[in-house]
Amino acid sequence: MSDANEAFTLKRTMHFRRVYIESFGYTLPDEIVTTADLERRLAPLYERLRLPEGRLELMTGIRERRFFPPGTRPSTISIESARRAIEASGIDYRFFGALIHGSVCRDFLEPATACRVHHGLGLPNDATIYDVSNACLGLLNGIVQVASMIELGQIRAGVVVGTECGRELVENTIELLNSDTSLTRESVKNSIASLTIGSASVAIVLCDEELSKTGNRLTTAAAYCDTSQHDLCQSRGLKAIMQTDSEELMRQGIAAGAQTFDRFLAAAGWEPEDIDRTFCHQVGVAHRKLMFESLGLKPEIDFATVEYLGNTGSAALPITMARGVEAGWLHAGDHVAMLGIGSGINCLMLSVDWQQVGAERLSEVSRAQL
Numbered sequence: 001m002s003d004a005n006e007a008f009t010l011k012r013t014m015h016f017r018r019v020y021i022e023s024f025g026y027t028l029p030d031e032i033v034t035t036a037d038l039e040r041r042l043a044p045l046y047e048r049l050r051l052p053e054g055r056l057e058l059m060t061g062i063r064e065r066r067f068f069p070p071g072t073r074p075s076t077i078s079i080e081s082a083r084r085a086i087e088a089s090g091i092d093y094r095f096f097g098a099l100i101h102g103s104v105c106r107d108f109l110e111p112a113t114a115c116r117v118h119h120g121l122g123l124p125n126d127a128t129i130y131d132v133s134n135a136c137l138g139l140l141n142g143i144v145q146v147a148s149m150i151e152l153g154q155i156r157a158g159v160v161v162g163t164e165c166g167r168e169l170v171e172n173t174i175e176l177l178n179s180d181t182s183l184t185r186e187s188v189k190n191s192i193a194s195l196t197i198g199s200a201s202v203a204i205v206l207c208d209e210e211l212s213k214t215g216n217r218l219t220t221a222a223a224y225c226d227t228s229q230h231d232l233c234q235s236r237g238l239k240a241i242m243q244t245d246s247e248e249l250m251r252q253g254i255a256a257g258a259q260t261f262d263r264f265l266a267a268a269g270w271e272p273e274d275i276d277r278t279f280c281h282q283v284g285v286a287h288r289k290l291m292f293e294s295l296g297l298k299p300e301i302d303f304a305t306v307e308y309l310g311n312t313g314s315a316a317l318p319i320t321m322a323r324g325v326e327a328g329w330l331h332a333g334d335h336v337a338m339l340g341i342g343s344g345i346n347c348l349m350l351s352v353d354w355q356q357v358g359a360e361r362l363s364e365v366s367r368a369q370l
Contacts, residue, residue, distance in 0.1 A: 013220060013221065013222045013263060013264075013266075013267035014144060014147075014148070014220065014221040014222070014223075014267075015219065015220055015267070016147050016150075016151050016217070016218050016219055016220070016221075017151070017219075018150065018151060018208050018209045019147040019150045019151055019206055019207075019208070019217065019218045020206065020207055020208070020209065020211075020212035020214060020215065020216055020217050020218065021143075021204060021205075021206055021214075021216045021217075021218055021352060022088075022089040022091065022157075022205045022206060022207045022211070022212055022213070022214055022216070023085050023086075023088035023089040023204075023205045023214075024085055024088070024202065024203065024204055024205075024318065024319075024321065024322035024325060025080075025081045025082060025083065025084025025085030025086070025087070025088055025202070025203045025205075025322075026081055026084070026200065026201060026202040026203070026315075026319050026322045026323075027077050027080045027081045027084070027163075027200070027201040027202075028066055028200055028201075028309075028319075029066040029067050029068045029069075029199050029200075030066075031066060031067050031068075031069070032064050032065075032066055033064060033065055033066070033067055033170075034063060034064045035056050035057040035060070035062055035063055035064060035065075036054075036057070038056065038170070038174065038195055039053055039054070039055075039056055041174050041178075042056075042174055042177060042178065044178040045177045045178050045183070045188070048181065048183075049183070049184070049185050049188065051185070056192070056195060059192065059284075059286075060192070060195075060196050060284040060285065060286075061284050061285025061286065061306065061307055062196055062284065062285075062306060062307060062310045062311075063307055063308065064307075064308050064310070065166070065170075065196075065197065065198030065199070065308075065309060065310030065312075066198055066199050066200065066309065066310075067165075067166065067167040067170075067198070067199050068163075068165050068167065068199045070167060070168075072165055073107050073116075074101075074103060074105045074106060074107055074113055074162075074163035074164075074165055074201075075101075075107050075113045075116040075117050075120070075163075076120075077163040077165075077201040078101060078103075078113070078117045078161045078162065078163045078201055078203070079116075079117050079120035079121060080201070081161055081163065081201040081202055081203040082099070082117060082121055082159050082161040082203040083121060084203065085159060085161070085203035085204060085205045086121070086159060086203075086205060088205070089157075089205040089207065090213060091157050091205065091207055091211055093121070093122065093123060093124070094124055095156040095157045095207070095211060096123050096124060096127055096155075096156075096157050096158060096159060097124070097126070097127050097128060097149065097154065097155025097156060097157065097158060098127055098128045098129070098145075098146050098149055098155050098158035098159070099114050099117060099118050099121070099123055099127055099128075099129045099158065099159050099160075099161070100114065100129070100130060100131070100132055100142035100145060100146060100158070100159075100160045100161075101113045101114040101117055101129075101130075101131045101132070101142075101161055101162055102131070102132045102133075102134075102138030102139040102140075102141060102142035102160055102161070102162040102314055103138055103139070103162030103163050103164050103201075103313065103314045103315060104133065104135060104136075104138065104162075104164060104313050104314055105162075105163060105164050105165045105313075106131060106133075112129065112130050112131040113131055114129040114130055114131050115129060117129075117161060121159075123159075127155075128149070128155070132145070134314075134342065134344070134346060135313070135314070135342040135343045135344060135346070136281055136311075136313050136314050136316065136317075136340070136341075136342035136343065137314065137340050137342040137346050137347075137348050138162060138314040139160055139161075139162045139202070139204070139314045139315065139317070139318050140314075140317065140318075140338065140340045140348045140350065141348065142160035142162075143160050143204060143206065143218075143318075143350065144221050144348065144350070146158035146159075146160055146206050147206055147218055147221070150206060150207065150208050156207060156208050156210075156211055157205065157206065157207035157208070157211055158205075158206055158207075159203055159204070159205050159206075160203065160204045160206070161201070161202070161203035161204075162201065162202065162203075162314050162315055163199075163200075163201035163315070164197075164198075164199055164200060164201070164312050164313040164314060164315050165199050166197035166198050166199045166310075166312070166313070167199060169194055169197055169235075170194065170195060170197055173191055173194040173195060174195075176191075177191055189247075193311075196283070196284060196310050196311045197310060197311055197312075197313070198309050198310030198311060198312045199312065200309060200312035200315040200316070200319050201315060201319075202315045202318045202319040202322055204318055206218070214355060215355035216352060216353070216354050216355055217352065217353045217355070218350060218351075218352055219268065219351045219352065219353055220264070220267045220268045220350065220351040221267075221348065221349070221350045221351075222260060222263045222264040222267045222268075222348070222349050223260070223346070223347065223348050223349075224256060224259050224260035224263060224347045225256070225344060225345060225346045225347065226252065226255070226256045226259075226345045227344060227345070229248075229252045229256075229344075229345045230343075230344055230345070250283075250286070250287050250290065252345055253287075253341045253343075253345055253347075254287075254290055254291050254294045254341075255294075256341065256345045256347050257291060257294065257295065257339065257341045257347055258294050258295060259347075260341075260347035260348075260349055261295050261339070261349065264337070264349040264351070267351075268335075268351040270335060270351070272295065272296045272297055274335050275297065275301065275335050275336075275337045276301060276331075276333075276334040276335050276336065277301055277302075277303065277324070277329060277330055277334050277335075277336045277337070277354075278297060278301055278302045278303075278336070278337045278338075278339055279302070279303055279317055279318075279320050279321040279324060279336070279337075279338050279339070280302060280317060280320075280338075280339040280340070280341070281316050281317050281339070281340055281341050281342065282304065282305055282306035282309065282310075282311055282312065282316040282317070282320055283306065283311055283316075284306060284311070285306065285307070288302070288304065288306065291339075291341075295339075303320060303321070303323070303324035303327070303329045304320065305319065305320045305323055317338060317339075317340055321338065330354045331354070332354065332355050333354070333355070334353075334354040335351065335352075335353065335354075336351070336352040336353075336354050337349060337350075337351055337352075338350040338351075338352065
């Protein structure tokens with residue numbers, strides 16, 4: 001890259017000086033569905049194609065996921081998660097100037113799901129509220145947008161929340177796979193991604209320096225896209241199978257991630273060895289392994305949830321970070337990288353200078369029982 005191009009690229013990165021990730025709140029469903037359970041339900045397909053038992057878990061590394069009850073409205077769960085995050089932050093409701101709902105799943109096409117969440121929380125009427133939709137990056141995009149508003153002095157605090165309800169997609173996929181007798185071992189591969197989906201909800205509170213009690217500062221964001229690959233993963237809704245060329249999406253996503261990572265390191269002023277902890281989008285075990293090899297990072301610094309939560313869409317990365325904070329994975333002084341890669345292909349990576357372990361604050365707030 002020439003010096004001129006590098007300078008231009010750096011101008012498109014985002015730097016924050018007065019934005020803090022103050023707290024998380026999350027909600028997990030009570031119902032656990034194992035991959036073995038799904039395979040039992042797929043018996044007609046497995047018998048017809050002579051597929052070996054255990055194939056799905058072997059391919060994905062996912063042993064179980066969770067589902068909310070049928071008919072659950074995303075906003076109902078998002079209200080719970082956002083309330084937990086706000087209570088954990090200790091910030092008065094009157095300081096919240098923005099609420100962004102960033103999950104793929106929404107109550108309706110209109111109005112924005114954020115409207116019911118805002119009403120349920122009782123946030124100020126002059127708050128900016130809307131939905132953001134960008135596949136698995138919606139919540140990360142919401143974080144950047146709220147952070148930008150805080151950095152500009154437009155608001156003091158904001159909350160980003162989303163709830164992914166994957167039950168309908170998985171169950172419809174099973175029904176269609178069992179009934180479509182034209183499927184072959186090769187063509188069925190495009191449906192595998194639909195069977196990795198789980199359900200989860202998470203919220204993140206961001207605030208300015210004066211309100212922060214944690215000192216967990218968001219410092220940099222870097223984005224990169226390769227939209228020539230936009231057709232590798234397509235979903236027309238929960239009633240149809242999500243068609244995904246998983247192998248090619250993994251290759252192209254990792255390639256785009258490597259491009260983003262170079263820009264991210266330059267913007268943050270870090271070398272790979274400066275990163276103490278990572279959280280990435282949770283797709284599957286093979287994807288995680290190849291991504292870390294490509295980025296030159298050690299898997300040991302990463303916290304993962306994919307084995308027991310599956311792919312929870314836009315909630316995957318932030319709920320993994322919330323679980324990591326709760327588990328004491330982060331320590332004062334850690335350089336933390338949030339590595340987001342989503343279909344489209346879009347990438348967004350954030351850097352955080354962590355100062356507080358945070359577990360003592362999280363313990364003050366009730367969470368969904370596991």
